[in-house]
Amino acid sequence: MKIMLFIYSTVFIILCGLFVYNLELPNHLAKLSETPLESQNDPFKEGTLYIALVASDSGIYKASGTEAFRGVRLYIDQVNQAGGIDGRKIELRSFDDQGDVDSALRIASKIASSDNILTVIGHTDSETSIVASLIYKKAEIPVITASTTSEKVTAENDWCFRITPSYASWGDFSANYIKKALKKNKVSIIYTRNQLGFEMVKNFEETAQMIGLEIKKEWSLEPEEHSKLYDNMEPVLEELEFGYDPGMIFIAAQKNYFTKIINLLKTLETDYPILAIETLYIDDVYTNYDETLKAMEGVLMVSPFLTGGANIKAQTFKKDYRQKYKEEPSAVAAVYYDAIMMVAEAVKKAKLQGKRQIRRHRRMVRAALVSSYNRNNAVHGVTGDIFFNTKGDVSMPLVVGLYENQKFIPNFSQYHFISDIDSSTNLLQMYLNEKIILVNDQVMVPTQVVQTNFSINSISNLDIENSSYTVDFLLTFRFKGEFDPSEIIFAEAVKPLIFAQPLIEKKDGDVTYKLYHFPKAAFKGDFDFHQYPFNRPVLTISFHHANRGQNSLIYLRDSFGVSVLPESIILENSGEWNVSAVSYYQDIISNVSSLGIPDLFDAQATRINYSQFNADIEIKRTAFNQDAQKYFVPLLIMSICLLSVLYKPVSLPWLRILTIMAVLVANTYYHIYISSNFPVEYIMRLEYNFLAIYILAFIVMFILLFKSTLTRKNK
Amino acid sequence: MKKKLTIHLTIISIILGASFGVYKMFYAEKETLWIALAAPLSGPRKAEGDEIKQAVNSYLDKVNQAKWLHGRQIKLRIFDDKNKAKAAMQAASEIAASKDILLVLGHYSSSASIAAGRIYRKNGIPVITASATAGRITKGNNWYFRVVPNNAIQSSFIANYIKSILKKKSVSMISVADGSYASNLAEQFRKVANQIGLALNRDWVADPQPSQMERDLQKIIAELRSVKNPGMIFIAAGSLESAQIISLLKHAISDYAVIGPGSFTAPTFSSAYENYPREQERPGYYTNGIYATTFVLFATANKEAMHFQKEFIARSNKWPSWIGACYYDAILVAVEALKKAEIDGKSNIRLKRNDIRVALTSMNNPEKAVQGLRGPIFFDKNGDTGGALMVGFYQDKKFIPASVQYHLIQSLQDSSATLKEAIKDKTIMVDGKIMKKTQVVYTGIDINEISNLDMQNKKFTADFYLWFRFKNNFDFSGIKFENAVEPVKLDHLFLETKRGDLTIRAFRVRADFKSDFSLHDYPFEQHNLPIRFYHTSLVKNSLVLVPDVLGMPVQHEKNIGKTRLNAVTGWVINNISFYQDVLNYIPGFGIKKEDDYRKAVQYSRFNAQIRIKRNDNSAAVKKFLPLLMIIACLYLIYFMPYEWHLVRLLVILSVLLITGAFHYKYLNNFTVQYITPFEYVLLAVYALLLLAILISILIFIRYSRNGKQKVNDPKFKLMMYVGKIMHPLAALAAWGGAYIR
Known part of the structure; x- marks a missing residue:
């Protein structure tokens, strides 16, 4: 009888395990087990x-x-x-x-x-x-x-x-940007007499001379005397007031300082174009921030990176x-x-x-x-x-933007360091058109920034099993220069989406705004069913330009666009699902190819990167998980039936085998049903249960026969 | 019990023995046909000899296996001629003395062939060479045949190529006075250069004796350095001598233009530099940029040649050169001649040999040609074969097809048009025959993503870069993707740039493609997703789409295992391969798979094959685990008490029900004619059920006959034993069968 007890308890433990697995418990357990234990064992x-x-x-x-x-x-x-x-x-x-x-x-x-x-x-x-x-x-x-x-x-x-980036590269870059991107020929400098001011201005001057940017005047200020700023600035303001044309004004000072300078400059009648540098790092930017921001409206800033979440x-x-x-x-x-x-x-x-x-x-x-x-x-x-260059410095492209409505908006033209793929485009032509700049002796070429945003109205035809969904959404673009949306590839689109006439097209100065409406765009993603029926599908809409890489075109999320809250997205005809989160972001996809250019054959891997804009709509089941209900009730019943077999009276063997066989048949049909619904190659979490029932059925039957043989022998 | 077992075993062994005997009798050996192969199997040219042996054997294995000669086996007798005239003559005498050798393949070098050729002629033995190209070998010897173009054609072709494609006005020649191959080549070259107006600047001749040659070459190179404009340098020498000349040349002058004959594309030449320090430092140091001709260029060749190459690599783990391919042609022609000659029943070996010679001689026009790896093979009155040569250049130790090739015009239908083209520099005249330009376009594909695998509808979506690198012009509008679901138009350029005189155009393509999903190994199968395209208006003679091996060097490793394929689907890319092949299109009949090369219009087709496999074994686990379990449940009935009839019936029925359900679902999903491993296991379950039913019924019948008093009938036990043993054996056999499949 001891053997029987042992067998019973084994079966019971297996069953318990089965149900524990179905609870959310394994997630926590998995996290625990993820911590590698080897660290404690390996002496090295x-x-x-x-x-x-x-x-x-x-x-x-x-x-x-x-x-x-x-x-x-x-x-x-x-x-x-x-x-x-x-x-x-x-x-x-x-x-x-x-x-x-x-x-x-x-x-x-x-x-x-x-x-x-x-x-x-x-x-x-x-x-x-x-x-x-x-x-x-x-x-x-x-x-x-x-x-x-x-x-x-x-x-x-x-x-x-x-x-x-070092001060030097800021000065270098700013001079280039003023001349090449803003097309100004004259500049005046206001700088502070400290390390920042000296280093930046030195490099600015050198570059300006090289590229033929005329420096009209330089004013220097003592950085320590915040209180005397007004006195220091007085001669500057006076000169400007009396009709001196400074050209562009370049301010090389820390932020707490230049915001005040700008405030003073704004008191003048003429609105001079200003380019300032925003080091972002060490200033006490957190004090009196809002006050000064208002003055910053329309001021161009050079910033080390996009704070808006570029990747x-x-x-x-x-x-x-x-x-x-x-x-x-x-x-x-x-x-x-x-x-x-x-x-x-x-x-x-x-x-x-x-x-x-x-x-x-x-x-x-x-x-x-x-x-x-x-x-x-x-x-x-x-x-x-x-990555670090020989000096131990990074060389990252700087970002230019301006303050609009108290927000830093990246400018529509940026620069990037040249890469292998660029070298195949016509550099000479670009050079002649004065499109190329040299920063730290490295070539930079222009990048177009397109501000874009989704506005998702509704989701219909949600088919979880086939990972397909139809989305009604608006797509907006804001850009300078030329941009052709018809070459956009939607990665998940069932059929290529066609950009017909934009719903709205506006021009504000040289900035174009376009709004497109896609009332019924069908998408097909690849939902991950490993955790089914506890999975949380993510409906993704993402697009990138077919031919223009990240170097030539960057999508950024337009902060002016409407951001839709998850709650306001309508999920049609599906009581079972809720939109739980929506995120919009820009990221990079990269392909590897030499494109048949002999110069690139020896390169380890030539990456062609694309800027991609994404909307991830995460949906989750409503509190009542129908899928789980649908399958776990029968699973539970089948398991109980199997267990009950072992507790039935020893007589009536046919009844017990009948129960096992019935469970097996039922299990088969359920299994076939879900595997035809989800044609995936891996084993879903739910499927493990069905596989376990097969094994369990065999074990129970084995025990049964073993038991009956034992009793017969005892007789 | 023991007695019975003995009887059973005896019966089984008798049956086995008898069937083996029948097999033996049926496939009894018939007369063996002997062919001799004379090649250098020792000494410095061993590499070539080995390749020849390998190639000839690979064809013979095929012939012998397929029993093309009414069950008669063809066997090879191999003679080592050490690539020397003396040893060749010795081998030839041995062959002549033998009573059963019908035909000889060889020799490798011209000097050996010339020496041995006299003996073969005297003794009346037909010989086919596929490498010795000196004119003297076949001229005036009607027993000697050659399946590659001779030196006259080669020299003329090279001279013409230098003038019209490489656009050089003058040339300098370095040759070795070996009295056979190189001398003949040089002599012909002088003649043609003079004819076509190619200025022969300098004409240096080196002594063939190694010590003297070294001194001569030093002198020649010194002179060459002093020449201001030597033009193109043509080297007429064997592989070893050429390698020596090139190394001297490279040390003296870094920048020069060299072209060489077929000896430059023999294995000995390309491996000659392996131990040189500079070559080790920078592979391809010596050979980069050297032009050479070859008789077979696999990258541009036909389907048979591609197949040969694949087989050769599988056999020997080496890449074949033209030598292997041409000897494959030689044995192919030889076997064809054996078939035609009708030598059955003749006893006289001389008569047999003569019949074979007559059969070979009768292959004298395109209609009677044998389709070889180089194209149709037929002999002229000298026993020579014509045909175009291929030109390529070395780059990073790879031999890359040159961007312009020529093909032979078989008939002169419209001579006025040909004349016009000759004026436009589109044709050349080689040894009295007209050859026309073929454009080679280097084509490459880099896969970005494979998605939407749809096995039910047999299609998938591919996103890839496609590029073409070419000289002059190339019309993209004619490119047609053969297996695209909807026509793909290459109208949007991704990139266009120029490097030297080559234009590069790249496209980005994203489209749906059709694919057969072969389920022979389901659920262990791998799928080959093809992307195929060809040019609809330019036939193979005018355009060859060659895989750009230089541009896709890491291609084979790069994408493997990466999630270029969405990992969520459970599939990963295993391998990507590219090749060019020929598409036969018969006007009015559409695309034909079977080759009717005489009627068909041939197109060069580019193929990319993306092999995908399953991420892990979970698919197999979830398919097979339920079956395994029901087989196990079924097994349990043999352990049940005899009187549980109803229970056994219950189990059997349930298992039947379950198997039926699985089978139904399987058939619903896949409509294939063949039996996949999965279905094989399903069928095995039916067989096991049959066994179970049989035994259950037997027990039931006996049980009801016996009445209830005789439960312990020994027969029951026996039947159960049979079940207990047969069931696992059959199940194991089924699994094994499924596994093997």
């Missing part, structure tokens, strides 16, 4: 990675310091939660240098003498970074600075890397940040997030092994930072594609 992978963050938690840069800490913390928590880097956890050691050179030196010496800090991220501003990084260089500790912009930080220091990484970063800190992330948080990500990627590449070899490990991390990445193989960060 043992050990925590210590990374230092030096930021100003007090002093004038307090706000940025906090943001930096949050950005780094967010990434470290994510990595550690996912099991760390090759099983190693990252531990953050944070230091506060108070934005002060002396304490920065003290902290740097402390870090240099530590025997476990692998890499440093910091410091907050250029001055402290320059002095501290000399110590790190001597101690051979790799440093990644995220918020400094002075050229001197990374110059002649091959242990120091920077995530942000999917930026979007998830924003979401995660909001979830964690209940606040909108700033650019500072984003760059620090990228900095720690870069460190983590380098550590991964370096494949560190062994303990107590910190000096060797530091060298390996540095080597990975230097050599593992290039334009074709960059780390996709929140702020863009990151």
Whole structure:
């Protein structure tokens, strides 16, 4: 009888397992088991990675310091939660240098003498970074600075890397942009007499001379005396008031300063075109922000990256940040997030092994930072594609935008660094048309920005099993120059969507606005049924230009467009489903091809990237999960029947076999039914249950016969 | 019990033995036909000899397996001529002395062929060579045949190509005075150059003796350096000598234009540099940019040649050169001659050999030609074959077809039109025959995405880049995608650019394509999704679409395993391959699969094949697990008490019901004529059911006859035993069968 007990309990456990599997429990269990246990067993992978963050938690840069800490913390928590880097956890050691050179030196010496800090991220501003990084260089500790912009930080220091573009490249770029994109020939400069001002203006002047941009006048201001700003500005304003034509005004100053300058300039009668630089990073931008913003209306700004979420990484970063800190992330948080990500990627590449070899490990991390990445193989960060050039600087394209309705809107013409595919287009022609610019001795060519947005009205004909849906939606484009939507490819469209006459076409200056209505566009996606019937299908509408790559055309989400809330999307004829979330984002799809151009044959992989704009509509079942009901009730009944067989009286064998066989037949028909509904090659979560019933039926039948043989023998 | 078993075993073994005997008797060996192969199987030219052996054997295996000669086997006797005249003569004497060799294939080199040829002529043995091209071999020897164009044609072709395609006005020649191949080639070249007005700047001749040759070559190269404008350099020498000349040349002058004859495309030449340090540093250092002719260019060849290449690679894991292909043609012609000669029943070997010679000689016009890898093969009065040569150049150790080729015009229907084309530089005259230009367009495809796999409707959606690289003009409007669901128009250019005199045009295509989904291995099958296109107005003679192997070097590895195919569907791309083949179109009858090359219009067709496979085994698990379980349940009836008739019936019926349901669903989804592994297992379940029914009925009958008192009848036990053993055996056999399929 002991055997019987054993068998019964086995069956019972299997059944229990079956039902537990169907609950949401496995999700939690899966998460637990995802944490690799090997880290504890493998002696080589043992050990925590210590990374230092030096930021100003007090002093004038307090706000940025906090943001930096949050950005780094967010990434470290994510990595550690996912099991760390090759099983190693990252531990953050944070230091506060108070934005002060002396304490920065003290902290740097402390870090240099530590025997476990692998890499440093910091410091907050250029001055402290320059002095501290000399110590790190001597101690051979790799440093990644995220918020400094002075050229001197990374110059002649091959242990120091920077995530942000240097002042020099800003000056270079601004001069080019004024001449080539804005087509201005004259410019006047207002700058502050500090590192930022000097470095930027020096490069601006050099470039201006080279490309034939006339600098009419330069005014310099003392940066320290905020209160005396008005006095300082008085001669400038006077000159301008008396009809001096400055051309374009270029302001090289920190934001808290230039906003005031702009405020003063706006008091003048003439509205001069202004280009300012927005370093985004270290200013106390959080104070008196709104006040000054009004003055910024119509001012052109050069910014290091698109804060509006230019890629999917930026979007998830924003979401995660909001979830964690209940606040909108700033650019500072984003760059620090990228900095720690870069460190983590380098550590991964370096494949560190062994303990107590910190000096060797530091060298390996540095080597990975230097050599593992290039334009074709960059780390996709929140702020863009990151890789270091020989100076240890990034070369990311800068973004130009202007303030409209107190928001930063990217300008319709941008520039990008030239790539292999561009080299096949007619460069000479572009050069002759003055379309090409040179920044840091690298060629940049124009990129068109098209502001776009979806407005989804309703979804009909939702067919979960075939992954098809029909969407009624509006699509808007705002752009400068020429843009032909007829070459747009909708990845999920059943038939190519035809762009007929736009519903609305407007022209505002040289900006064109077009609105198209697609009343019945049929789409077919590929829903993931692995988790069926607990899956949450995502209805995707995404499009990209068939022939124009990301270098020539970028879609951005138009902030003026109507954003539809998930609740207001009508899901026709389906009581079972609700729209739970809608997200609109731009991302990049990339194809690999040499396109038959002999120059590209030797290239490892020539990527052709496309800017793609997406709408993801996530739907979920209403509280009453019909699909689950439909299948789990019979599954439950079948299981109970199978179990009950074992408890029936020993006599009536035919009745028991009948029950088993009936269950088996019923199970077969259910199984065939769902597999004809979902023609997928993998096993769905629901299907596991049916497969389990087959096995179970056999086991029960086996037990039954075994039992009856036993009893007969006993007789 | 033991007795019975012995009896059974005896019966089984008798049956087996008898069937084996019948098989033996039926396929009894008939007379064997012997063919000799004389080739260099040792020494520096071993590579060529091995390739020849391999190629000839691959055809013979096919012939012998298919029993094309009424069950008679053709066997090969191999002689090593060491690529030397003396050894060749020795081999020829041995062959002449033998009483059963009907025909000889060989020799490889011209000098060996010339020496041995005299013996064959004297003894009356037919010989076919596919590599020795000196004119003297066949001229005045009516026992010697050749399936490749001779040196006169080759020289003339090269001279013409230099002048009209490479646009060089002058040429310098370096030749080796070997008295056979190279001398003959050089002599012919001088003649033709003079005729067509190609200035022969310098004409250097080196001594064939190795030590003297070295000195001569040094001198020649020194002189060459001093010549201001040597023009194109034509090298007339064997493979080994040519390799030596090129290496000296490359060390002295980095920039030069060289063209060579067929010896440049032999395996010995291309592998000659493997141990040179500069070559190791930069593969292709010595050979990049060298033009050469060849007799077979697989990238532009016909279907048979493609097939040969594939088979050759499968057999030897090596790429064949023209040598293998041409010897394949030689054995093909030889077997054809054996068939025609009707040598059955004749006893005299000399008579047989003569009949074979007559049969070979009778293949003397296109109507009686044998379709070989190079095209139709027929002999002229000398025993030579004509035909066009192919031109290519080396790039990164690959031999790439040149963008302009020529084809032979078989008939002169409209001589005035031909004349016009001659004026327009579209034709050349080679050895008295007119050849016309063929445009080669390098074509490439890079797959971006495969989606919407639809097996029921047999189609899929492909998104890819398509590019063409070509000289002069190319009309895209005629490109037709053979298996596109709706016509694909190439009207939107993705990119157009120029490199040198080559234009590159790229398109992005996204369209639905039809595909057969072969379910022979269902559910373990892989599918080949094809994308095929050809030019509707330009036939193969005017246009060849060649896969751009240089532009798609990583193609084979790149997409494999990647989620270019939406991973959610459960399929992944396994492999992508490209090839060019020939589409036969018979006017009025449409596209024919079977070759009727005489009537058909041939188009060059480009093929891309995307092989996809299932991501994992879950499809097989979910298909087979239920079947496995019901087979197991069915097995349990043999363990039931004898008197459980009703229960057994119940199980049998249920299993029948379940199998029927699966089968119904399967047949509903797939309408195929053949039996897939899955269906095979389903049928096996029916068979098992039959067994179960049989045994159950037997037990029931006996049980009801016996009455209830005799439950312990030993017969019951026996029957159950039979079931217990037969069931798993049959089930295992079924699984095994399914697996093998």
